[in-house]
Amino acid sequence: MPSDAKQLDHDLNSLKIDRSRRRQPDGLSKWATRWILAGIALFVLLGLAATAFRFSSQAVEVEIYRVTAKVAADAGDDRGIVLNAAGYIVAHHKIQLTAKVVGKVAWIGVEKGDRVKESQVLVRLEDSEYQAQLLQAQGSLQNLLSQLQELESGSRPEEKARAAANLEQAKADLENARISLERTKGLFKDQVVPKQEYDNAQARHDAQQARVEALAKELELVRLGPRLEQIEAMRGRVRQARGEVALRQTFLDATIIRAPISGTILERAVEKGEFVTTSFVGERGAKGYVVSMADLNDLQVELDISQDDFAKLYMGQKAIVTTDAFPDRKYDGAIAEMSPEANRQKATVQVKVQISKPDEYLRPEMNARSAFLAREQAPSNAGSPPAAKIVIPTAAIRDSGGKKSIFIVFEGKATERPIKTGNSTSRGIEVAEGLIGGEEIVISPPTTLKDRDRVAVRTKRG
Numbered sequence: 001m002p003s004d005a006k007q008l009d010h011d012l013n014s015l016k017i018d019r020s021r022r023r024q025p026d027g028l029s030k031w032a033t034r035w036i037l038a039g040i041a042l043f044v045l046l047g048l049a050a051t052a053f054r055f056s057s058q059a060v061e062v063e064i065y066r067v068t069a070k071v072a073a074d075a076g077d078d079r080g081i082v083l084n085a086a087g088y089i090v091a092h093h094k095i096q097l098t099a100k101v102v103g104k105v106a107w108i109g110v111e112k113g114d115r116v117k118e119s120q121v122l123v124r125l126e127d128s129e130y131q132a133q134l135l136q137a138q139g140s141l142q143n144l145l146s147q148l149q150e151l152e153s154g155s156r157p158e159e160k161a162r163a164a165a166n167l168e169q170a171k172a173d174l175e176n177a178r179i180s181l182e183r184t185k186g187l188f189k190d191q192v193v194p195k196q197e198y199d200n201a202q203a204r205h206d207a208q209q210a211r212v213e214a215l216a217k218e219l220e221l222v223r224l225g226p227r228l229e230q231i232e233a234m235r236g237r238v239r240q241a242r243g244e245v246a247l248r249q250t251f252l253d254a255t256i257i258r259a260p261i262s263g264t265i266l267e268r269a270v271e272k273g274e275f276v277t278t279s280f281v282g283e284r285g286a287k288g289y290v291v292s293m294a295d296l297n298d299l300q301v302e303l304d305i306s307q308d309d310f311a312k313l314y315m316g317q318k319a320i321v322t323t324d325a326f327p328d329r330k331y332d333g334a335i336a337e338m339s340p341e342a343n344r345q346k347a348t349v350q351v352k353v354q355i356s357k358p359d360e361y362l363r364p365e366m367n368a369r370s371a372f373l374a375r376e377q378a379p380s381n382a383g384s385p386p387a388a389k390i391v392i393p394t395a396a397i398r399d400s401g402g403k404k405s406i407f408i409v410f411e412g413k414a415t416e417r418p419i420k421t422g423n424s425t426s427r428g429i430e431v432a433e434g435l436i437g438g439e440e441i442v443i444s445p446p447t448t449l450k451d452r453d454r455v456a457v458r459t460k461r462g
Helices: 002-014 027-056 128-153 157-189 195-224 228-253
Strands: 060-066 081-091 094-097 103-108 121-125 256-258 263-268 291-294 299-306 318-323 331-338 348-355 367-373 389-392 398-400 403-410 413-418 420-425 428-433 440-443 453-461
Touching: 060 403, 081 348, 081 420, 128 228, 157 195, 299 331, 299 367, 318 348
Parallel strands: 060 453
Antiparallel strands: 060 440, 081 299, 081 367, 094 291, 103 121, 121 256, 263 291, 299 348, 318 331, 318 367, 331 348, 389 428, 398 403, 403 413, 403 440, 413 453, 420 428
8 A cells, every 4th residue: 555655646746737848839830820810810801891892882972963055045144254343332422411501400300211302301400590680681671772762763843843942042142143233333433332342242243143053053953863873873782782681591591401302311410409510520519410311222332443353344334233131132233433543552443333223122331242244245147146155053163273174974973074164154154165065063072072983963953
């Protein structure tokens, strides 16, 4: 038994792990591991390739447009747009209504936005002072009229009779003086009276004779009446007085301020009790005008055109006007005014477009855009029909470094084709080369869309 125990201990000791020795893998196990890893990698790559192929073969959804060649029914709308410009709507004639006289506002009868008719009373000023001035001028005129009537009527019969009586009395006195002179002269010759008495009698006679002559002329003047020069002078004074009355009446009438035209009140500048003046005023104090108004049926678009683009425009040129507030509403217009001088600081020329038929949607100072149409060209052959044009939406064009192209959809694939464009129109852009009509093109092509990519039609227009 002891020998058996020793044998058992020997067997147990032989089962211990010898950590000092390291077991090396054999060559077959090493290559098997490598092949397994390579297989896994190949499987992953095949999966990725299948996924990429599946995604690459998936069709891109696009919106397409069928191209048609059309003859424009309305040349004014389909002619090329040579220039687009932005500006503001303005009233053709904006009026700041001022007073002709100074005074306080006694009454104002309009509000901003009110529509008024021509000659309608808008504002009344206090007029008591002007009424007093008118009465004073009328009194002066009446006084002068009475004097003129007196001159034109001439002397009264009583005045003529008195002048004649005075003359007769003077003649009688002259006769008495003559008799006294004859008597004194005889006595002087007989040396009865001194020479002094004779001289006195001669002087009395001469004085009476002169008085008779004066009264005779006075009677003649009384019979003739006033001189024509006196009458004309008085008539001039009367005309002057009439002018003063008319002036004072004008001042009185000016205290009532009326609308000069039919239009709309844009601004109410005064209130009751405020003072209105006719001279220059500042921000505070008396007001220089009472209201501003304009005829909103006479509107224009004011534009500052760059000098580089000014040569594209001409007087009477047609335009299509739109506003930012109502972009879907279009208005016909035409160039009605071109400034005779340019703005040196801004390098622009001011142009005004007259709007043909403005409506209640348009307001002064609104932002507006004008699309100026190309000049109408006369056809080379009057008997030939107008040429058809191909116009496509602007969104269908891809611009790459100045080279324009579109994508044509055929048999489920998108083919990129270069084109040459013409003028812009209200419906899009004319295509001069690259399309003949009937093609289906992609609108707003995605940036990832490439030539020969598969596409799926989402919507269709045209």
